[in-house]
Each structure stands twice: as C-alpha cells, then as structure tokens.
Amino acid sequence: MSTNDFNSTPITPELVKEHGLNEEEYKLVLEIMGREPNINELGIFSVMWSEHCSYKSSKKWLKTLPTKADWVIQGPGENAGVIDIGDGQAAVFKMESHNHPSFIEPYQGAATGVGGIMRDVFTMGARPVANLNALRFGEPDHPKTRHLLSGVVEGIGGYGNCMGVPTIGGETNFHASYNGNILVNAMTVGLADTDNIFYSAAAGIGNPVVYVGSKTGRDGIHGATMASAEFDDDSEEKRPTVQVGDPFTEKLLLEACLELMATDMIVAIQDMGAAGLTSSSFEMASKGGVGVELWLDKVPMREEGMTPYELMLSESQERMLMVLKPGCEDAAKAIFDKWELDFAVIGTLTDTKRMVLKWHGEVAGDLPIDPLAEASPEYDRPWEPTPKQDRIDAESLSGKMSHVDALKTLIASADLASRRWIWEQYDHLVRGNTVVRPGGDAGVVRVEGTNKGLAATTDCTPRYVMADPVEGGKQAVAEAYRNLVATGAKPLAITDNMNFGNPERPRIMGQFVGACQGIGEACIALDFPVVSGNVSLYNETNGVGIMPTPAIGGVGLISDLGHHATIGIKRDDSALIMIGAATGELGQSLYLKTIEGREEGAAPPVDLGAEKRAGTLIHELIELGLVRTCHDIADGGLLVTVAEMCLAGNIGADVSLPEAGSEAAWLFGEDQGRYVIATRDPDKVLNAASSANVAAVIVGQAGGDAISIDGGDQVSLSELRELNEGWMPSFMAEAV
C-alpha cells in the first residue's frame, strides 16, 4: 500500500474477516461510522475490538470481582493497580500475559512481556522494584519444551536484568495441555509517592499530545489481533507480529519519565502497549472525555515509507504517549534530549470527542471515540458448569511405593524439582534491597530507606481449576495469601492474569465463570481485593485448549523486617508444627498423579474462614517474633513441605505418622489452608493456635542430616538435594 491510497483500498468482506471482525461486529462498525470505514479506520476497529483490548467475552464477569478496600488507591481500569503502604508511599503493580508471542518467538515474546508490564507500572509514576513471573510449558518430553523454556527464561532475564529490576519470584509448571500454548505471565511491583501518581485521562483542550521513546517501526502490527485467536499449524508464520525489545531504551525511558514526573508538567500519560498508538490515544481521550487530532506524519519513524495504517497499529516497544501542560514542551524535551530519546508533539486535544488522523494535512481517518472505546461489543457467552469429580478415597491407592521412595520421586519430578536453573539467570539482587530471594514462599524486597518490606508472589494450581473452577479459583487466591503470610506479610491486594482457552466453547467459558466466582469469594473472605489484571483467551491450538490458569499475583506488606520468616529450618531441636486441619485430600494431588499415575478426583476444597483464621494467626506469630521459620503446605503435601524446609536450612527432620487413617493421605494429601512452622517453644504456638480456634499439631522434630518417617525409613539431605536440584539442569542439558 502506498502512503496515500487509504481511501481507495476496497473494504471487501475478506478484508473485514482478516481483521478479525465478524459480520455482527462489522454491522456495528457501519452503524457507528455512518459510512464504510477506510482501511485505517478498519484497522483501528480491528484492534480496539479484539478480545485482547476490549475484554468483550470477559468483562461481564470481571465486573463481579471485588476491587475495594481502605488501602486501595486505584483499582482495575488504569495501567496498574495502586495500594497504600503507609508513610506516604504506594505499591503499584500488575501482571500481564505475553502468551501468544512467546510461543512464536520465546526470547522476544517473553522479553517484551516484561518490558510491557514494567512500562505499565512506571507510567503510573512508580519505580519498578521487583519483577515476578508465572510460566507454563508443555510436558518436559515435548520436542519444543526445552527450546521454549530456555528462550523464555533468557528473554525475561535479558530484559529485567538490563533494566536493573530484581526478579524475586515466580512459578513454573509443565503439562501437556500447554504443548501448543505456553503461558508467560509477567508481574511488576513498583513504588510511588501517594501524592505523585499519574493517570491516563487526557484533559485540557488545546494541550499538546506528545510522543516519547523509541521510534515506530513495522514490528508487532496486529499483535493484539493475533493474541485474540486460536493457533493452528501455520501460527509460527506469524513471527513478524512479535515485537522486538530494547531494554536499554526502556531503561532510558524509565529514567526520563521519572525525571519528568518529578516536575509538574504532565497532565496524563499512557504507555503504548498492545495496539500501540491506537489503544493509548483512544484510552486517554475516552477517559478524559475529549477529542484528539493526531498528526501522524510527525510520529518518529524507524523506516521510510510507513503508512498511517502501520503507524496506528505498530506495537513497537518502549514508547509513551503524554498530554503536557501548555508551554512545557521545551522543558520536557530537554529531559528526553538528555536521555537521547525521541520527543515529538504529534497532536492536540480537541473538544470534538472524535479521533481525527491527519497525514500531511489530509484526513486519513475520522472516528468517534466513545463508541469505539466504551461501546465495544460485550458478550454474555453461553457457558456450562464443570461437572464435579468424586473425592478420592485413600483405599483406592495401590500403596506400591514406600513413603521415602515416594518423597524421592516427587521431589525430583518436573512439578517439584528446584527452579534454581531458572532464577539464577535472573538478577534477583540488583538495587540491594532483596531480603528474601527466589525459592521461598514469596520474594521480599525492602522498601528503600525504611525497615518495611514488600512481599510478592505468583500462584495458581491449574489442575485444581480444571477439576473444579470455583474451588480452584479460590485456591489460587488463598495460596497467594498464604505465601505472603508465610513471610510475615499482611496480604493487601492481588492482580489476576486469566489464561483460558476459546471462550466461544461453553465448557471453557464455564471454567472462566467458575474461576471468577471462586476468586471473588476468596477476595472477599480474605479482604484481598483485585486491583489490576489481564485476560488472555484463545489459548488453544487445533482445538486443544490449555488447563484453565487464573494466575494470581499477590502483594503484602511486612511492617518490620526485623520480624519476618523464611522457609529454611534454622535450629536443631525445633518442633515442627502443622497449622491448619487435614483430612487427607488426595484428589488432583501430585502424589496421585506422579506415584499412582492418576490425574483425577475432586480438587481440595478451600475453607475460607479457616484460611483467614490460620493466616491471621501466622501473621501475628511472625510479627511478634515468635516464629522465624514458616512454609505453606502446597503441591506435594506435608512431607514435601518439610523436605523443602530441611533442604533450605540444611537441617534434617523426623516426621511422625498419624495414629489412624491413611499414611499416604496424611503425608501427601493436599488439604488447603495449612502451614508448617518450626519453633523451640511449641507450647506457646499451640496455645496461641488454640485460642485463635486454629487446628495445630506437632508433626515432627528438626535435627540431624536426614529426613526420616516416624524414626524409621530415611533419606539423607544430600541425596534429596541432588534429586531436587539435579532434575532441571540435566533436563535442560539433554539434546533436543
């Protein structure tokens, strides 16, 4: 297409279809426009109404999530959520997916995912202080898994390390359902002053619209549309839709933006992420209730001959759009000159409530803003509930393996093996504030200049959500809550990253609806609202969808870092106490899957009242300095939890067996709402638990250099360590 034939390109039904709009949607386009759109306008409708940008299948249900608490400054709807952490400071955070691009081009897909989420956070005026991620790959022996894992980890490290933001936590799962659709969810936590937070609503007719950052190239055009469709065998040909990241430029952009934000020149600011200039300009205008005239020929361009269509749809990275106060252009430009970044006035705010695109003086597009941004389609897609599964009876276990052998097998399995190979490729120490490194329950960074800490974690157990979306949704939130509590933090709020298959299938839509219900219930019960989030649908290839994966990113506050807990056992002769009750839930457990070869059964139910009581108790015990060693019981159950505490502290333990009932269910059941703590003063803890109406029982004794079961069978810590640490390096070293 030459640069001036945008009015002569015929808008055929094929072209409309290529732009991902169905017949109904195109009818609505014609209605809104009152005429046939030109190619530029069609492109804009295409991305604005893509699932990725419009949330058209999900928003009905997202609206039901609780988003309020006294400490919430900004809930969903801005670039990131904002919560008050006291002393005039706020934590700003969000998690976002980059699934489709990462499958096509793992390094750049993951890198730009990290770059994008950091921009979302510093757009709000926050300096990013911690990165996390939640990753899902196909089964280990799938031919692509190593290549994808290796590329994604390098991409995350390549971007985050260069930006100087420590990557302090994350989670990684493997499952065949992700063979054709990996999940790469990146989370950033930033710190801002509560009186200097920046929003995206444009204001001030006549104010300049300013473009800063990298030049615009032809990369990532239609990325948002690509991320809103299923994959097929030819999806890898979509590589050109994947953006290319430049973390050095983003570092400059970060510093330049923060420098500008320390002045009083910005009215509104929005990063250019998915759907680039289109999405950022429409969102700013729509939120502010104003119109915009954009002079597209003024946009800094990376290549010659770019068209308005390409400029509006490019997803080139490291760019921001701002509205400045009038007369500030020169002073603002000086800051961007210092950081050697492009700065261009590319438009002005108008009172027309229309987006007028100019190209060398000629009108290249003219669209109403609100109908596109606000009145985008919203679907109440048909959905069906997931059938309940039966609770697994311990009687049905074959019991073919000894407990110690089962422990050894589990701890060396793809699900539970150490992720050190991954997180040692991330700089988790830069800025010098890392208090709890990866490998624990939650990462903790000091709030610079204070003795407070921010704890952050990412969690989801997709196999539970698959079996029971409601309980699984609750569990994802509860586990994030637990992981924060286990470090001594008060859990404050979450960000949700909803990864699902094709919402046009009622079964998949039912998973989404159920997960939203479970998440909502847990948020209310735990006083742990959603402040930001992202939805990634159509994670399907040739009709095969992923397990439903509502990844939850949680943030909590440690009021005094002098009193926080880590998972490693610190002293011999400590009693190990299990907090929370167990009935031996084996459904969907890793024991059942790995040892018995059965992926089935009811997901463990989550008792939110008990969860809250146990969490409150643990938080108090740590805050009072009574407990310094704590680990939540999650995948693998009690024995795996104790083993992880022993490995981290390099002190062994003896774990006792129950007086009655199934030993395997006791040791490996995945009942929720539980923690193990180590203490030399068990009576104090047991009494505190009893007065808090929380179940607590001594389950073992720390000491020695082995893990033994009821004084009998044992395995040395060194053997266990080799098994746990050995799996991933040897897996990644194997030839593909």
Next chain:
Amino acid sequence: MKSAVILFPGINRENDAIAALKQATGIEPTLVWHGDTELPKTDIIMVPGGFSYGDYLRCGAMAAKSPIMRAVSERAKQGVTTIGVCNGFQILTEAGLLPGALMRNASLKFICKNTHLKVENADTRFTNLYGAGDVVEYPVAHHDGNYFADSDTLDRLEGEGRVVLRYCDVDGKIDPATNLNGSQRNIAGIINEAGNVLGMMPHPENAIDPMHGGTDGRNLFKSMVEAAS
C-alpha cells in the same frame, strides 16, 4: 573522604554502589554523568555495574570511549583509587586501565548467585582489612564475566601479585568445579601495575548489610577508605 560514582545511562547498580560508599565514607558520593568531561576532586572513583550503553556491542566497549572515561583514565594514572565492579570491570579493561577481557560466561547464561572468593593478595589498598587466604562471600550477577588474558599476561599478573580474588569453594579450594564462569585461572578480580585500580566481577556492594545475608563486602570498601585517608 570523597568518592565519585560514574553514571552511564544504562548503569543499574549505582544505588548499591552509593550505599556501600556512603556506609564506608560517611558521606554521599558525587554522581558524575557520562557526558561530563571533568571529574570533581575525589579520593575514590567507582564505576558500577549495569549495561552502560546497552552493551549490545562488546560489554563496556562504547562506555570506554565516552567523554568521562578520559578523565577517569587521567585520574587513575595519577594514582587515584579506582574500582570497577562487573560492568565497571568490563569498562576498565576496554579502556585499557586493566589487562585482559571479559568474555561470555562459559555456560552462556546469566549467573546470579553467591560465590566464595579467595583473597589472594591482602596487601592492596582494596583488601588490606582481609587476611591473605581469607575466603569471603559476595554475590555475582553477570552474563560476561569470563576473564581472559594470554598466558604471558596471566603469568605476569600472578607473578606480580595482581590477582586479588579468585573463585573458590567455602574451604578456599580453587579448581574447575568452583570456577563459575570459566575465567582463566579462576580469576575474579585484578589490579593494575601501580595497584590503584581494581576490577572485579563479584559485587561486594551487595554484601554490606545483614539483610543481604552477609557483610563480607564491607571490608573492601573500608580498606579503600583507610588506604586513601
């Protein structure tokens, strides 16, 4: 006691460097921008870690040619205590203030972890508060820390006591198993002939607070301050 921290646009461990220098000297270091051509009067110059100009070319290659590095070289040649950590080490070798080069890690991967280091020469202005043969623990965080020089240069460095730190295990054992990035002869840090310029890959500035899990790095900064006062 005055110190200066050189800021390239992509440097990212300046906070960590500032904290360590402030702890050791008692006052805030002066920050010097890469485009400046002059340094203030200072007793210590620190080139911190990061990705100076993005390091898409050889690490530190562009930074070595920046305006401020001419001033740093002049001061270093006049004998001012100069330390380059991580990217700073790479920049100092590219600028010709230290011999050798830092290549990609043998694993070809970024490595962030704690490592043990043997203090091979405790008779330098950077290490005189340690004992010779002491084993200390600092973190590393780099992609290109694999020290290389030809064997004549390595022999000369060793002969002149200019290998200051080597990667080792907790007992001080130095062998290929404890060589985390493939460096020639496990070298983690070296000084120049005059002994006033140190380049090292590990991060002593990330081992200065009990919160970091250890404070072994403090004495490196204290040594510099004592030697310079």
